[in-house]
Structure formats: structure tokens, C-alpha cells
Amino acid sequence: MSEPTIRRATVADIPELDRLLHQVLEVHHAGRPDLFKGGVTKYTAAELAGLIASDETPIFVAVAGNPPTDEAADSFVAVEPTNGGDACAERAGSGSNESDPTIPAGAEPVLGYAFCQFQRHPNDNILTDITTLYVDDICVDEMARGRHVGSALYHHALAFAKESGCHNLTLNVWSCNPGAQAFYERMGLKPYKVGMEQIL
Known part of the structure; x- marks a missing residue:
């Protein structure tokens, strides 16, 4: 199996991002239903478009084929909901989008994503002025x-x-997802702060 291609996300990828966001949320909901709702996503289609447009919040996607066409982006705009609902329904795992009208023609299946954001603390009273991804x-x-x-x-x-x-590069990982924690440790990440709780 060849290595996936990693590129910046475009608006044509929003339906696929939405699909994967549902998967992530369900993992968190299963692990901590007291904290995470089920059947929702973290971002709306409009919020995803804003993140994609900003160089401060790059989103990288892993794909197996060529980048989506401009026609795919135009098609997405045409099908974007206006009632604040989700951008798309779940896609079948066939790898083809021909039978799913919620995935624009010319868009490609997204194998995975990484949402990133730059963090800075200029002129902070206690934190040094570094840039973190x-x-x-x-x-x-x-x-x-x-x-x-x-x-x-x-x-x-x-x-x-x-x-x-x-x-540096930082991230958070939930204790209810030990598989993710083990993966990040294999990547070389080490804890630098720990969040703790006592449920009442």
C-alpha cells in the first residue's frame, strides 16, 4: 500500500471532513457520554470554511488520489445547507462518490485529517513569546x-x-482514548501538563 498524499484541505473536502468529525465525536461520546454529545460535530460547514481559509488554522488531509477539482468546490457551495444543519450525510465506504449527492462531483475520499492552529502569547505576563503548533x-x-x-x-x-x-507541537488526548495516547507516544510526544478531575 503506497503512502497517502498529504495536502491542505479545500472547501471541496468539507463533506468528507464532516463525515470524519462524526466518527471522532462518537469515539469521545462513547468514552465520556457525560461530557460529549452524540450525533453532532464540532464544527459547522461555515466554520470549517473559515478554518480552511485561514493560514492560522491549517487543516491537512490525507488522500489517495489527486486534489479535488475547482468544479468540486463550486458544487459544494451549491449543496451547502442554509438551515445550519450538517453539510452531508455519512458516505458509504466504497471509495466512490457517484451515488452520494452530498459529495461533490470531482471530490475525493479523505482518509484522515489533522486540524492545526498556531498559538502565540505575545507580551504575556508569564509566558514566553514562542510559537506553538x-x-x-x-x-x-x-x-x-x-x-x-x-x-x-x-x-x-x-x-x-x-x-x-x-x-513546539502540542496536543491534548483524552484518557478515555488509550489507543490515541499510545499512538502519540509512539510518535515521540511526551506529557507536559496533565488535566485532572473529581466528579461530584
């Missing part, structure tokens, strides 16, 4: 696991952080 979320499609998509995404984000002059 914070990885807000990494997801690999449940149908693409075991194909080294996650490691390809992480190493791409790490190289991007270095090229951008960042001091």
Missing part, C-alpha cells in the same frame, strides 16, 4: 486504519511546524 484533532477514517495514515499526518504536521519556526 497546536494539533486540535487528528482522525483516521475507520475504513483506512492500519495504513499508516495517522503517522503520515502527524509527521507532516511536525515538519510543517519546524518549517514555520515553531518552538
